[in-house]
Amino acid sequence: MRLKNTIIPSVREIRHLSLACKSKAPIILLSNTDIGNLASQADYVHKCGKQAFAHLELIGGFAPDSTGLKLLKNMYHLDGVFTTNVQAGNIAKNLGMAVVYRFFLIDSRSLKRTSEILRKNTFDAIETLPAYCAVQEFANLQQLGKGIPFIAGGFVRDKKMVKEIFASGICGITTSKIELWN
Template sequence: MACASEYVLLSEANIGNLQSLIGKCHQRGKKVLIHLELLGGFKPDQAGISLLKNYYKVDGVISSNLSALRYAKKEGLLTIFRVLLIDSRSLDHSIDIVKHNPPDAIEILPAEYACQCLELISRNLKGFDVIFIAGGFVKRKYLVDKIFHAGFKGITTSEPGLW
């Protein structure tokens, strides 16, 4: 919690410990993002997203689930679309999704490929107000530097030394 970032991503929480974790983060002035696919005991439907916003006081969500992101957007939550770069087809498909359902940010994984593709993605999404984040296999400081040098505004990593 001593990290400089204003955001904390909770990725291994469950509905039983979520309220306590969010409370601790908010007490330290951090905004809380929840990784929906990794939230135990949770269903990312409209009622579930509303519960995250109104009961748990979540600030935003990260997901590859487009329906869940739409619900979150309607609730006024920060939305981050998670894009896994597998091949050029997945890249093109993800760009098309973003054009039709713009999130607040896009997390592109894995980070090494994200650095190589950011210029192409940015060019295809010109005119869209989207923040780019890189994640996946971010374990060393040199990669963090490479990510920011490439033009990303943030990273996701489970490596505490890089927070």
């Protein structure tokens, strides 16, 4: 996954999908959808020349098992997923989907636990939440990632913070703040 100072629109409301697709981002994150409208959203994203990713834990009516992930790839034509579920991430990866592993940096134990997960699994990118903690701990995080791109998300509030995140060396940001999408 190639990311360099990329802001990934996180689309929570379907009415903002067209705005997200007008952004410079190569990826659109569908972060609040359901199985009833996911196919049309992914199709729209593809028609706009972008990759469609979904947040696995926020797809209504969906089970992140082998059958569900095969449907996401073959019927819904998703290019990738964001997930905190290691097992689902590995299933998606084995199906040829791009996987962004998400984790919450709460304390040193969460960092240690994530280190163990990343030692045993390979993902296309890692998203650390909240973004402020990702910036503060980026030197430690880089040691975990073995050259994997890092994305920061959560509480990205303004352009100043965007600059700070990219200055730290983190290569991507997910945000639902429409005014930051460009």
